[in-house]
Structures are given as C-alpha cells and as structure tokens.
Amino acid sequence: MPLNIVVCVKQVADPDYFNEITIDPASGRIRREKVPSILNPMDENALEEALRIRERFSGKVTTVSMGPPQAKEVLDWALILGADEAILLCDKAFAGADSLATAYALAGAIEKLGEVALVLCGNAAADGDTHQVGPQLAELLGMPHATYVRQIDFKDDETLTLTRAIEYGHLTIEMGLPALVAVLAEINVPRQPTAEGIMTLLEKEYKEWQADDIGVPAANLGLDGSPTRVAGMYEQKIERRQKVLTGTPEEMVKAVIAELRNEGLL
Amino acid sequence: MSTSKEVWVWAEQRNGRLMDVSVELLGKAMELAKENNGASAAVLVGEEVDGLAEELISYGVDKVYLITDPRLKLYQSGAYTKAISDLVEEHRPEIMLLGATATGMELAPSIAAQVKTGLTAHCCELCIEDWDGEPKLIASVPGFGGGICVKIVCPKRSPQMATVSAGVAEKPCTCEDPSGEIIRLEADLRDVDMRARTVEMVENPPAGLPLEKADVVVAGGYGMKAIGDFAPLKELASCLDAAVGGTRPALEEGWIPESNLIGTSGKTISPKLLLSFGASGANHWVMGFTRAETVVAVNKDEEAPVFEVCDFGIVADVCDVIPCFLRELKEEKGETSD
Numbered sequence: 001m002p003l004n005i006v007v008c009v010k011q012v013a014d015p016d017y018f019n020e021i022t023i024d025p026a027s028g029r030i031r032r033e034k035v036p037s038i039l040n041p042m043d044e045n046a047l048e049e050a051l052r053i054r055e056r057f058s059g060k061v062t063t064v065s066m067g068p069p070q071a072k073e074v075l076d077w078a079l080i081l082g083a084d085e086a087i088l089l090c091d092k093a094f095a096g097a098d099s100l101a102t103a104y105a106l107a108g109a110i111e112k113l114g115e116v117a118l119v120l121c122g123n124a125a126a127d128g129d130t131h132q133v134g135p136q137l138a139e140l141l142g143m144p145h146a147t148y149v150r151q152i153d154f155k156d157d158e159t160l161t162l163t164r165a166i167e168y169g170h171l172t173i174e175m176g177l178p179a180l181v182a183v184l185a186e187i188n189v190p191r192q193p194t195a196e197g198i199m200t201l202l203e204k205e206y207k208e209w210q211a212d213d214i215g216v217p218a219a220n221l222g223l224d225g226s227p228t229r230v231a232g233m234y235e236q237k238i239e240r241r242q243k244v245l246t247g248t249p250e251e252m253v254k255a256v257i258a259e260l261r262n263e264g265l266l
Numbered sequence: 267m268s269t270s271k272e273v274w275v276w277a278e279q280r281n282g283r284l285m286d287v288s289v290e291l292l293g294k295a296m297e298l299a300k301e302n303n304g305a306s307a308a309v310l311v312g313e314e315v316d317g318l319a320e321e322l323i324s325y326g327v328d329k330v331y332l333i334t335d336p337r338l339k340l341y342q343s344g345a346y347t348k349a350i351s352d353l354v355e356e357h358r359p360e361i362m363l364l365g366a367t368a369t370g371m372e373l374a375p376s377i378a379a380q381v382k383t384g385l386t387a388h389c390c391e392l393c394i395e396d397w398d399g400e401p402k403l404i405a406s407v408p409g410f411g412g413g414i415c416v417k418i419v420c421p422k423r424s425p426q427m428a429t430v431s432a433g434v435a436e437k438p439c440t441c442e443d444p445s446g447e448i449i450r451l452e453a454d455l456r457d458v459d460m461r462a463r464t465v466e467m468v469e470n471p472p473a474g475l476p477l478e479k480a481d482v483v484v485a486g487g488y489g490m491k492a493i494g495d496f497a498p499l500k501e502l503a504s505c506l507d508a509a510v511g512g513t514r515p516a517l518e519e520g521w522i523p524e525s526n527l528i529g530t531s532g533k534t535i536s537p538k539l540l541l542s543f544g545a546s547g548a549n550h551w552v553m554g555f556t557r558a559e560t561v562v563a564v565n566k567d568e569e570a571p572v573f574e575v576c577d578f579g580i581v582a583d584v585c586d587v588i589p590c591f592l593r594e595l596k597e598e599k600g601e602t603s604d
Contacts (some may be wrong), residue, residue, distance in 0.1 A: 001576035018410045018549050030414065061563060099387075100379060127410060130387035132375035135343075139379035144344055144462035147372040157281060165281075166368045168525055171341065175462040179585035226385030231397065231404055232417040236549075238556055244568075244579035252580045256562055258599075259578060265482075265539045265560055266506075266598070 001157045003117045003177075005050045007083065007108055008137070009043040011067050012041040012127040015079035022234050030233070042122025044081075046183050049152060050120050051082045057157075062113060065221045066094055066105050075206065080188070080197040085205045087113075093211035096223030100127075103136035105221055108214030110141060119180040123147055134182035144175045147182040161228040162223040268529035271304030272359040276350065277322055277330070277356065278370060279312050281469065284321060286478075287365030291430055292325050293438030294392060295363055299328070301394045302401060304360060307331060309353065311346055311453075318505035321387045326441035330448045337453075337455060340464045341369045343376060351380035354425060356529065361403050362425040363392075363431065364400065374429045384420030385427040388530065390434055390553075397421055412530045412553030431558070433478055433534035477526050480509035481538045483558075485528055486513035487551070489544020489565060489584055496521040498544060498588045505595045511535065513551045526555035541591075544584045547572030564588075 017035040021139050024031045048179065049060045063078040065071050066089040075086035097105065110116055118143070121134040131147065138145030151163035155174060162173040165184060211221055219225060245252040259265045273295040278285040292308060295593060307329040308322045319330045320546045333349050354362065354377060362377075364370040366388050386405040396560035397419050403426040406415045420426040464508035477483065484503040486496055496510060503510045512522035514529065528535055530552040536557035543564045552575050555561065563576035566583045571580040580587055 015550075018413060021410045021413060023414060030410075030473050062472040098384065099375065100382070100384070103379060128387075129409075130375075130385075130407075131371045132378070132385060133385055135375040136379040136576075139347070139376050145376075146343060146462060148368045164368075165524070166467070168471050169467065171586065172436075172466040172468075173343075173462055173464050179462070180423045192361075196319060227378075227382070227423045228386060228418050228420050230416055231395075231419040234415050234552065235409075236413055236415050236556070237410065238552065238563060238575045240575055242574060242579065244573055244581060249580070249582045249586040250590045252582065253587060253594055254580045256580065257591075257594050260539065260560070260562070262558065266595075 001057055003053060003057045004115055005053060005059060005061050005118045005120060006062060006113065006116050007043070007050045007063045007078070007119045008106055008119065008133070009063050009065045009074055009078060010040045010125050011037050011065065011071040012040045012125055014038045015041070017031035023233055029231065037070070037073065039077050040122050040125045042124060042183065042185055044122075044190045045185050045187050046122050047078055047081060047083060048188045052263060053118070053193070059117075063086065064089065064106060064109050066090075066097070066102055069223040074205070078202060079201050079204045080193045081203075081208070082197060086207070088206075088208045089214070090208050091210040092220050096226060097221065098226035098228045099130050099132035099134055100227060101221055101223075101225035103133050103140055104134060104216050104225055105214065106133070107265050108208060108216035111117065112214050117177045121180065121182045123182045123184050124200070134251040140152055141180065143178050143180045145180040145182070146173050146175065149181050149183045150186050152181060152183070152187070154248070180235065183221040211253045270357045270359055272307050272357065273299040273304060274307050274309055274359045274362040276362070276364040276370065276373065277310040278365055278367060278468065279310065279315055279318055282315065282318065285365055285367060286593050287430070289325065289433040290328055290432065290435040290437050291363045291365060292322065292562040294430070294435040295361070296326060296438065298361060298392065298403070300382070305329060307359070307512040309333070309350060311349060316589065321414070322439050323444045323446040324440045324442055325438045325446065327446050329446055331451060332448055333451050333453050334427060335455070336451045337460065338453060340467050342464050343372060343455070343462045344459040345455050346373055347376040347380060348455060351377050352454060353451065354381050359425045360420045362427045364427070364429050366429040370429055374427060378419060378427050380424075383423040383425055383427055385429070386418040386420070387429050389428045389430045389562060390415065392428060392430065393488055402426065407592065408530050408553050410549070413549040431534045433536055466569060472523065472525050477509045477528070478509050478535050481537055482506045482508035482539045482541075483511050483535060484508045484541045484543070485511040485513070485544045485545065486516055486521065487513040487545025488519070489546070490516065490521065492494060492583065492585050493588075498592070502541070502588060502591055502595070505592065505599065513545045513548070526572060530554065542576070543588065545572055546570045547575060
C-alpha cells in the first residue's frame, strides 16, 4: 500500500549561534549576519521518519516549506537526504505570517497536492519554538493529530499507534490515516547524506508556488492573515554580581562557601 | 465582535490532580480579570472531577465551566479541542491562558485554529497595556533560545490566547469565603472528534524532590564529561538537600531524565541557590533560571558566557572543584552534628 507523505520543514538560524543574535539599537531589528542557516533539527527527524515509512510501504515523500528564496537550500538538503519532491511556498504575500497564517499556506499546498495520507512535522522550530504550526495545520486540514511523538508504529495499514511524551510519562494514542504527527528529536537518528543523494539532486522535482497557486484567500495569508503582531522586542538582560574568584580551587570554593553562609544560603 | 470580558484558564488535570501550572495561571487570570474589570473563569474537563471544581473555587475564581464526560477522562486531542472551542465560540472570553505543558502546547494551537484567533507560546511575562487606545494583553516570549524577548499582541481577535510555562506565575492562596459558581456543561462530541484516541496514560512521577520545588539546585552541563557522569553532583546534592538538574547536552548524554532539564524547552526554576557545574551558559539554558536568587557557576573556560549571568564564578576544572565542595560541606556537617 503506497503512502504519500508530506514533511513540513523550516529553515532556521543555527541554534549553536543563538548567543550571537542581538538587536540593532538603531533600527530595532534583529541582527544575525554571521549566523548560518540550517534545516530545523526536529524537521530532519520528521524527514527521517518519512523516509523509513516509505522504505516500508513505498510511496512518495514530498517536503514543503514556506520561506524566502534562500529556503531552497534546506529543501535541496531534504532532497539529497532522500525526499522525492520539494515545494517552496515563496511569495511576498506570505511575508510576516504568524503561526496561523503559516498553517493556512501549508494547508493550501497540502490540499493542492491531494491524496496525502500522512503529514509529518518537527515538534517545534528551534528559532520561534512555538510548537504551534503542526496542530494548527492539522485543524485546518481537518486531520486528527498528535504532537510530542517519540514513536510511530503501524497497528495496521490505516491505523497508527503513537507514543507521545507528557511530563513524567507518556500517552498511547491510536489514530486512523490521514493524520498529522509532530515528532521529537528522540524518535530517530537522521541519516547522513550520500554521494548518490547529491548526484540525484538535479533529477528530483523542485517547484516554487506562489499565493495564487494554492487557492488560499489573501486575507488568511502573511501579515494580513496573522491575528498576532510583534509589539516590541528587547534583549533579555540578567543582572547578577558576576564576582569571579581567584586562587586555587580550594581557596575559591572556601570563599564561595563563606559568601553563601554569609547570605544564609548554606 | 462582542466578548464577555472574561479571563479564562484551562484547568488541566491528570488522574484527578490539577497541574501546578494551571493553579499558578488561575492566580494570574484573577489578577488580569481585576485589571480588565471582568470576571475570571476556569475551564475544567474530565470525568468525575467535581472535587477539582471545588478546589478551583477555593482559590477565589469567579466561575468554573465544568465539562464532564466519560470519553474525556484522559486528554483527547480532538474531543478536548471540540468541547473547549464550542465553549469559547459561545462566550468569546477576552483572554484565555493555558499551561505550556506537553498537552497544553497541543491543545492551545488546536483551539486557536478552530476559533481563528492569535496565540502566543511559552510566555515568560503577561501584562495588560494600552494598544491603540484599548487595553490588550501583551505577552513576552523568549526567542532564539531566550536571549531576545519578543512582545506579542493580538489586537483585533479574541480570545487573546497564550501558553505560559510553569514557574512564571505564583500559586494563589486559598481564600476564606469563596463565592465562585460552578457551571455544569455537556460536551457535544461527534465521531469525527474521536479519531485520535488516547488509549492509555502512563505516569512515572520522579523519585525525590521535584526540580521546580527545590530551594537548592545542583546542575551540570557537558563539562561533566571530564568526570563521565553525575555521581559527584548527586552526592553534592544529597549533602545540600538539593535537586539535580542539567542542560540539554546533559540530557542527551543520559545523565539526567527529561523531567530534570532546565531551560526554555525544559523547566523554569526559581531556587534560592543554584550551583552550576560545567555548563557554558547557552541562552536557552540560562533562561530557565533567571529567577534564581543566587547563582554559582563553575567552568574551566573563563570566556564562558555563564560567568556573565552568575553571582559567583569559579574558573577551574569541575574535577578539581567538586571534591573541594564535598570536603568543605561534609566538614561543616560534621561540626554541626557534634
């Protein structure tokens, strides 16, 4: 039974460089010039899971992203890793989208693709960390869904059994296809790219769709379709004493313990 | 759009216990409702949870919307979304808050998509401010690992929704003469709402002191690799009656369970004292303890950003420092037991 799977992916600033992101005091905008962009780590887990399911059932894996033209880089990466097809939703009309407007655009693309059995997403994007687009997309598509998923099993050809993390435990969830599942990093270890993957890149299908191509009303897209607005931004400053001690480890530890005793903390 | 000016909280329960974060948010909702000249309300969903409705009332909330149904005993993504979205559509509260638990982070966007409103995730601060001449909820969220805070507003639609991490708001006290009202409701569930079925919930509560309730926390990061495990930190923690926490690399190394991860994607803690060993000070980790009273950091790299966010810094190898701490603290214990 072939399964058509869509994996939603996002290009994000590399989390290893987050400490270098600042706000430009003059313009109030985010400065991230020296920060490289990567495929959102948990989306790579979602892609890996899709590739494994395809290996088991056959079918097609399509990756979809919404973003600026350079987001093609992460779609190319997904194609190299093994996706069959990639679609970039790229249009000024998508700009400024919050999670709901992003979900509308992705839902439009998935409906246009048609006959999708499973939508996979990373549980959260490393940059915004909202966890919101997956469930919002599922609700707009009218699909049952689960997030925080650390294991996907097939009970039968049409039913998933999922293990979903909660604080101090888990839920076991059953759901029929079509469905949307958002996965955690612990679900798998993503594969490495191969020379063959790189060589087949140019044979793979890559498309760019604009707002007109997906049939979603402009009022639901981009900044116009976003119920939320950014009201301001500030760098989180933490004021602490920053008293760095000197001496041998023993002297420093003694000094710290004396300070803490003095403050009644020990 | 007419709204009821109410401020709502989803009172999340598991196995007949209210989640701490829901109770914390109840206090926040009552505070925001007062500022907004409206009423506060809790939305409680489950089976046989009348006792919890009484508990919510005891904190002084004005209303509890109580939806009971055997099908809603466990959290069910579709059915909970339908039951609560119907209620939201009917009353259109001004504000709705949900705990940023693993379930709240799924339910909140599902409801927001159903009722077509704005949602802000993992808020670290909530307040009412003037926005275009109207009082609106301004929700601050940590971005890019937490170094940058973004203030979000939902100016035109309601409810203005937000998920809030545990430890951001304070648990309210019970009030002496609670006068809130319990409003009993039935859920209108269709087969289509039950397509995703939670068939089992397994809970493994941690042994010992929960991280978020400890006065003293001993935490470690990847720098503990030099020692190879957390055994010396656990020993230190037992000397101090402390809980043990860690960074994401510590979690990935298997040194701590997920429940003891500190940071934006883990726990927000506010202990009196935090002792940090071998953590460099990545933003997403630091944001987990901004409310700690005193922070001691140990790291061998003097350039590590953790020294900018600590009260006392020790630039040295954890292998050299931890034995000194153990010796000093054990000596002290020896003295006091004489």
